[in-house]
Amino acid sequence: MVNKFLFLAYAFVWIIFMVYAWSLSRRQSRLQREMEDLKARTEKAAGE
Amino acid sequence: MVKKFPMSIHLGVALAWMVIALYLIFLYAPEELTMGEVQRIFYIHFSLAMTALFAYFFVFVGSIGYLWKRSRASDDFAHASAEVGFIYCCGVLITGPLWAKPAWGIWWAWDARLTSTFILWLLYIAYLMLRAYVTNPGRTESLAAVVGALGFITSIVDYMAIRWWRTQHPQPVIGGGEGSGLEPRMWITVFVTWGAFLCLFFYLVRVRLGIARLRREVTRLRQELVAT
Numbered sequence: 592m593v594n595k596f597l598f599l600a601y602a603f604v605w606i607i608f609m610v611y612a613w614s615l616s617r618r619q620s621r622l623q624r625e626m627e628d629l630k631a632r633t634e635k636a637a638g639e
Numbered sequence: 640m641v642k643k644f645p646m647s648i649h650l651g652v653a654l655a656w657m658v659i660a661l662y663l664i665f666l667y668a669p670e671e672l673t674m675g676e677v678q679r680i681f682y683i684h685f686s687l688a689m690t691a692l693f694a695y696f697f698v699f700v701g702s703i704g705y706l707w708k709r710s711r712a713s714d715d716f717a718h719a720s721a722e723v724g725f726i727y728c729c730g731v732l733i734t735g736p737l738w739a740k741p742a743w744g745i746w747w748a749w750d751a752r753l754t755s756t757f758i759l760w761l762l763y764i765a766y767l768m769l770r771a772y773v774t775n776p777g778r779t780e781s782l783a784a785v786v787g788a789l790g791f792i793t794s795i796v797d798y799m800a801i802r803w804w805r806t807q808h809p810q811p812v813i814g815g816g817e818g819s820g821l822e823p824r825m826w827i828t829v830f831v832t833w834g835a836f837l838c839l840f841f842y843l844v845r846v847r848l849g850i851a852r853l854r855r856e857v858t859r860l861r862q863e864l865v866a867t
Contacts, residue, residue, distance in 0.1 A: 594675070594676050594677045594741070596677050596680065596737045596738065596740060596741050597676055597677050597679055597680055599737050600680045600683065600684070600733070600734045600737040600738065601680075601683065603730075603733045603734070603737070604683055604687070604730045604733065604734060607726060607729055607730055607733070608726070608730075608839075611726045611843070612843075615843070615846050615847065615850065618850050619846070619849065619850055619853065622850065622853040622854060622857055623853065625857050626853060626856055626857050626860060629857060629860035629861060629864060630860060632864055633860055633863055633864050633867065636864060636867040637867060
């Protein structure tokens, strides 16, 4: 049986990295959406 | 050089390297005689700690680059290194007590090494809070550079703490003098694991740099829209 401290140490480290990767991916997709929206609005404003 | 190494390949290399490291940690490295299998925490604890210390070196280099040449890219690099370094430092402060409890019988001791690591973690928080809440262009970057330099000095003290003072924390395995060191298979495991965590560090820094570029582009587009 795996030592509980060993298991917890590895589990916590992977959880931290996964949460951080998820947060990066969320920030990235939010900014990409915002940029596309702004680009469309800028083009529309330039056309008027 | 960065363009020649696509992000997807970088991520693939980091993950494959991590799988190899895990294989070495659990199936290749021998079991330590006194601590048993709990000693295997050492491999990630050491790798996270060394990378967190190196991250402050990168913060320092980026900060100097900004102060010297007012280079936006250097400042972005410092900021990204600090954020990813903070994640690594959190890992150090979690794996440390989880190793200390079975090894020493206590979760924590306020000795020089542990205390300086805790201060380093607080400095990472200070740096990131400064970046998030002080929004005075130019001044934020300069103030952050000062905190970054302070963090770099602390990281040197943290690294040297077990060499300068008697601590609860074990004596160094690298450059620790006579009686220090590891079994050859343990050395291989240590360096492969550290390499994997460094590779992952640079991947995460690159992703974070991409986000900084996107944010700047969004700000520029917003200003353009207001101007029209």
